[in-house]
Amino acid sequence: MAFLDMFRRKDKSDDGGGDARMKYGSRGEEITYRRSEKTIEIGFSWSAGARLETDGIEKWRGGSSLTDAEKTQVFNDVLTFVKMTRGKPVVVINRDDPSQALWSNLCAKRQSDIARLEYTSDDEGLQLQRADWLETVRAGKQLIIDGVRVETEADVSRALERLKRKR
Numbered sequence: 001m002a003f004l005d006m007f008r009r010k011d012k013s014d015d016g017g018g019d020a021r022m023k024y025g026s027r028g029e030e031i032t033y034r035r036s037e038k039t040i041e042i043g044f045s046w047s048a049g050a051r052l053e054t055d056g057i058e059k060w061r062g063g064s065s066l067t068d069a070e071k072t073q074v075f076n077d078v079l080t081f082v083k084m085t086r087g088k089p090v091v092v093i094n095r096d097d098p099s100q101a102l103w104s105n106l107c108a109k110r111q112s113d114i115a116r117l118e119y120t121s122d123d124e125g126l127q128l129q130r131a132d133w134l135e136t137v138r139a140g141k142q143l144i145i146d147g148v149r150v151e152t153e154a155d156v157s158r159a160l161e162r163l164k165r166k167r
Helices: 003-007 068-086 100-109 122-138 153-163
Strands: 021-024 030-035 038-045 051-053 090-094 116-120
Touching: 021 068, 030 068, 038 068, 051 068, 068 100, 090 100, 122 153
Parallel strands: 051 090, 090 116
Antiparallel strands: 021 030, 030 038, 038 051
């Protein structure tokens, strides 16, 4: 190994995951996971430490749903990748996610690789988004969501209604 190789970021997981390849997105706000010509973007952030969000592990790019076996493989590969490159993450599980029990079981099996678990819900996420957008509107800053100018609290409510997940 060349001296500089020690400082290069690895995109490939070393967990025996075969052809799985992972890399952090711009600003480290997601992880791109690729395996056998299938790709998925997984939520990841640095808010209060490394945070891995499980509720986005549901559909491959292109729209086909992941099986439970694929979700298990993706989760294990990504958790190992994050632990090796950024340390033990906080794993965020959405209570409204139909796979919530699967994520909880996987985290119980890998608890030594996880800093802690946090539970959230669709409503909690929307309320955080609402507070952020209202702060922007009240500061008099321009806010455009999906091409629509948002200027009032009622506009924020309408924008959030369009964002609600259909499960």
